[in-house]
Amino acid sequence: MKALIALEDGTVLTGRSFTGAGEAAGEIVFNTSMSGYQEILTDPSYTGQMVTMTYPLIGNYGINPEDMESAAAHPRAFLMREYQAVPSNYRASGTLADFLCKFGVLGIEGFDTRMLTRIIRKRGAMKAVISTEDLSEASLVEKARNWAGLVGQDMVANVSTARSYTWSNGGPAAGHTFPAGGRFKVVAYDFGIKYNQLRILAEKGCSVLVVPAKTPAAEVLALNPDGVFLSNGPGDPAGVEGVVENIRALLGKKPIFGICLGHQMLGLAYGGTTFKLKFGHRGGNQPVKDLQTGKVEITSQNHGFCVDPQSLPASVEVTHINLNDGSLEGMRHKEYPAFSVQYHPEHAPGPHDAVYLFDRFIGLMEGRR
Structure with missing residues (x-):
């Protein structure tokens, strides 16, 4: 399902949702860990953010109950270069896609995560909106600019x-x-x-x-x-x-x-x-x-x-x-x-x-x- 990633600076990238339809607003950031995506997703510190993984292949070892860092997933969206839909790990009890859907987190793949990371490193973490429903670039950029952001908020x-x-x-x-x-x-x-x-x-x-x-x-x-x-x-x-x-x-x-x-x-x-x-x-x-x-x-x-x-x-x-x-x-x-x-x-x-x-x-x- 086509998804647009719109940043407050006017940048718009095109990806795919592997968790179905939806729209989310948040601060878009990147994480350089090669593994540990379940711990990242269940870290409450990511509340209000949308996390881009710089490691390209995510989902390959699935999800398990032992690696939870809280009772829920907290980012508003989870972005990667390529989602691995079939986990291969003896500890896996489910897929990443099902886990994200359970907690209402958009999962986005199929775009240049290196480009997005370079933009964030150069211009800083930004407000952003991701949507499969509103595919107007101008509309999404405006939504991103109007989002309240994290500064001064009691998260x-x-x-x-x-x-x-x-x-x-x-x-x-x-x-x-x-x-x-x-x-x-x-x-x-x-x-x-x-x-x-x-x-x-x-x-x-x-x-x-x-x-x-x-x-x-x-x-x-x-x-x-x-x-x-x-x-x-x-x-x-x-x-x-x-x-x-x-x-x-x-x-x-x-x-x-x-x-x-x-x-x-x-x-x-x-x-x-x-x-x-x-x-x-x-x-x-x-x-x-x-x-x-x-x-x-x-x-x-x-x-x-x-x-x-x-x-x-x-x-x-x-x-x-x-x-x-x-x-x-x-x-x-x-x-x-x-x-x-x-x-x-x-x-x-x-x-x-x-x-x-x-x-x-x-x-x-x-x-x-």
């Missing part, structure tokens, strides 16, 4: 849990108290959390209670956790309401570990500012340097905004930088037990180089006992 409100839950027996379970058995009690703020973050915390001996994004600091402190975890999430950190104040109220009272949007929200709580990157960092091959050890990590990333290091107070130290563009990838507070990274140490998808950061969080909690 966390669309993905955060409505009520607390625990991570028990390898999955989410209803509950408002910490599950028994862990060495450490951790409250995890859900800004769009990925399951593998919870899996690793549990593997490290933590009893985890996941709470809504706007849970007051007083409620968290009343639970008397050993530490507080700030998850990843979608969109513009400056657009998220009712979160920074709670994080600020927790500083110095409990060890804090933030990832991705959690890192950005922590930066705002320190008194810093954030800005939008030209086309963001998305993929499983981003080089990051640990300034404390001199080691280089290959990391999994997915973000379009960044903390401005020049805006941070003297009490905050930059610990990691991106070797491609020099942007801030990690920071720690010099006085309080709080640190964070922009990238995804839970490796879903991506390499395992940065898993040590969970051990650092465990060490902070041990030191506070």
